[in-house]
Each structure stands twice: as structure tokens, then as C-alpha cells.
Amino acid sequence: MLRGNERVGKMSDPQLPWMNDEAVEAIRRDMIKFARLQLRDAAMAEDVVQEALVAALANGQDFAGRSALKTWVFAILRNKIVDHIRQQSRTTNISALAPDEESLDQSFETLFKGNDHWRPEDRPTNWGDPEEALRQQRFWDVFDACLNHLPENTARVFMMREFLEFETAEVCRELRITVSNCNVILHRARNGLRRCLEKNWFLGGEQAC
Amino acid sequence: MLSCKDVTHKLSESLDRELTLAERLQLEMHLAMCQGCRNFKKQMGFLRLACRRYMAGKTSSDSDT
Numbered sequence: 001m002l003r004g005n006e007r008v009g010k011m012s013d014p015q016l017p018w019m020n021d022e023a024v025e026a027i028r029r030d031m032i033k034f035a036r037l038q039l040r041d042a043a044m045a046e047d048v049v050q051e052a053l054v055a056a057l058a059n060g061q062d063f064a065g066r067s068a069l070k071t072w073v074f075a076i077l078r079n080k081i082v083d084h085i086r087q088q089s090r091t092t093n094i095s096a097l098a099p100d101e102e103s104l105d106q107s108f109e110t111l112f113k114g115n116d117h118w119r120p121e122d123r124p125t126n127w128g129d130p131e132e133a134l135r136q137q138r139f140w141d142v143f144d145a146c147l148n149h150l151p152e153n154t155a156r157v158f159m160m161r162e163f164l165e166f167e168t169a170e171v172c173r174e175l176r177i178t179v180s181n182c183n184v185i186l187h188r189a190r191n192g193l194r195r196c197l198e199k200n201w202f203l204g205g206e207q208a209c
Numbered sequence: 210m211l212s213c214k215d216v217t218h219k220l221s222e223s224l225d226r227e228l229t230l231a232e233r234l235q236l237e238m239h240l241a242m243c244q245g246c247r248n249f250k251k252q253m254g255f256l257r258l259a260c261r262r263y264m265a266g267k268t269s270s271d272s273d274t
Contacts, residue, residue: 034267074267116212123245130255134262143259161225162260168225187221194252 027070028053031077037144038081038159040152048084052076078164082174085156089175092153094185100151104192124194127202139201146196150189157182158189211239216246220253 028049035045056073097105111122118124133139147155157175160166166174172182211219216239219232228236240247 030267070267112212112214116214118213118245124248124252126248127252127255130258134259140263140266143263162257163264165264183218183222183225186225187218190221190224190253190256191217193256194249197256198252 024053024057027073030070031073034074035077035081037147038156038163039084040155044084048080049077052080082160082164085160086174094153094157094175095177095181098151098153101154101188104151104154104188107195108188108191125198125202127198133201142197142201146193146200149196150192154185154189154192157185158193161186211235213239213243213246216240216243217249220246220250224253224257 031049031052032045035048036042039045039048052073055076056069111119113119127133147159150158157171157177160171160174161168168179168182168186172179175182177185216236219228219236222228223236240250
């Protein structure tokens with residue numbers, strides 16, 4: 001979906017006509033959605049996004065276009081989110097197993113026979129051409145829903161690793177958990193997400209396998 | 210000989226660290242014989258790709274999502 005705003009912004013004068021209220025509002029909406037997913041706290045998400053936006057706009061830097069502003073604002077948002085996670089990790093015990101995490105683990109165990117090989121009916125399926133799914137907006141809606149569906153701490157560790165692109169060792173250090181614990185949590189997250197996508201997208205009749 | 214369950218752990222870890230040569234050999238031997246785990250491996254690769262694409266969409270205005 002090319003909107004072409006960026007080119008218009010670049011060719012225009014330094015008044016930055018693309019940076020109207022509407023443009024900033026669009027970025028804000030996008031950021032709030034992301035911050036909510038990451039922090040699971042609507043009020044906190046609003047605060048963090050507000051702080052990030054204010055910091056970005058107050059900086060007075062010349063942005064080459066809306067895309068440059070967005071990248072800049074997201075970099076600030078990323079740091080703010082990390083700060084919040086760091087603070088939270090002091091008061092919550094990430095390695096303690098919550099009931100929803102326990103039930104996800106139990107449901108994973110049922111995929112295997114006694115010898116730890118796949119039950120035929122639970123064998124992972126061929127998802128075909130993944131690029132095709134990534135081009136469809138409906139897929140991203142399902143993806144969002146599946147992320148939201150992950151247990152809170154599981155999602156937090158996964159998103160630090162995959163979205164904020166921390167190295168695993170950094171995730172462990174920030175959240176004060178052991179590497180093996182980190183591995184268990186990431187495995188749980190990937191499996192949960194995999195099964196959710198398989199059930200709700202890939203076997204949902206959108207794609208033959 | 211790795212079980213399918215072991216393989217899911219190794220494949221997840223391979224996204225976070227470099228596996229040792231011995232681990233890779235064991236993994237390859239299992240994957241050569243197991244369609245389910247080959248599919249699992251592809252699904253893990255897809256998840257990584259989807260997350261990268263998700264973030265790319267978040268940080269550029271010309272999102273292709």
C-alpha cells in the first residue's frame with residue numbers, strides 16, 4: 001500500500017507540510033497500538049507514547065519526511081518501553097509460572113505421543129508460501145490477535161527478543177532470568193504463536209496445504 | 210537420537226544462538242527423516258520473518274502490511 005507521502009515531503013520546502021495534525025495523529029495511533037501490545041496497560045501505553053512524541057517533536061530535528069519522523073519516534077518509544085519493562089521486572093517474577101502459561105505448556109505436551117514424537121493429527125503442517133500471507137491485511141489482524149492471546153510475561157520476553165531485537169543474553173539480564181528459563185519462555189511463545197496462526201489462519205481455509 | 214519434542218527446542222534455540230556442530234548434525238539427521246519437524250522449522254523461520262516485517266511496517270510510512 002504505497003501512499004507516496006514521503007516523496008511529497010522530501011520535495012517540499014522546510015515547512016514540512018506533511019507534518020500536520022493528521023499525520024502526527026496517525027503515527028500516534030500506530031504507536032499506541034504497539035505500546036499496548038508490549039505493555040498490556042492502556043494508560044501506561046498512552047503515557048509512554050505521549051512522552052516519546054513530545055521528546056521527538058521538541059528535539060527540533062529536521063526530518064526528511066514522515067517516515068524519518070516515525071523511525072525516530074519509534075526509537076524513542078523503544079527505549080521508553082525498555083525502561084518500563086526494566087522497572088516492572090523489579091517487582092514481578094517473570095520466571096514464576098502463571099496459570100495461563102502452565103496450560104499452554106500442558107497443551108503443547110498433548111501434541112506428542114509417549115515417545116515424544118508428533119501425534120499424526122498434531123504434526124505441524126506445510127504453510128505454503130508465507131509471503132502470500134504477509135501481503136494480506138487479514139493475516140496481520142490474526143497475527144495481532146494471536147500475540148494478544150499469549151500469556152503476558154511470555155509475550156513480553158518474546159517481543160523483547162523479536163520486536164525490540166534484544167540479544168537473548170540481554171533479555172535475560174534485563175529481566176533477571178536464567179538463559180535456560182529464557183529459552184523455555186521463547187519456545188513457549190513461538191509454539192503458542194505457531195499453533196494460533198496454524199489454527200486461525202493456515203488451516204482456516206485461507207490457504208490449501 | 211533426538212525426539213520431535215527435543216527438535217522443537219533445538220529449532221527454537223537456533224533462532225537465539227548458534228548451535229554447536231554436534232547439535233546441528235543431530236538436528237539434520239532428524240530433519241532428513243521427519244516431515245513434521247521440517248514443517249516446524251519452516252514455521253519458525255516464518256515467525257521470525259513476520260516479526261521483522263511487522264516492525265518494518267511500524268517504522269516506515271510506506272508499510273506493505
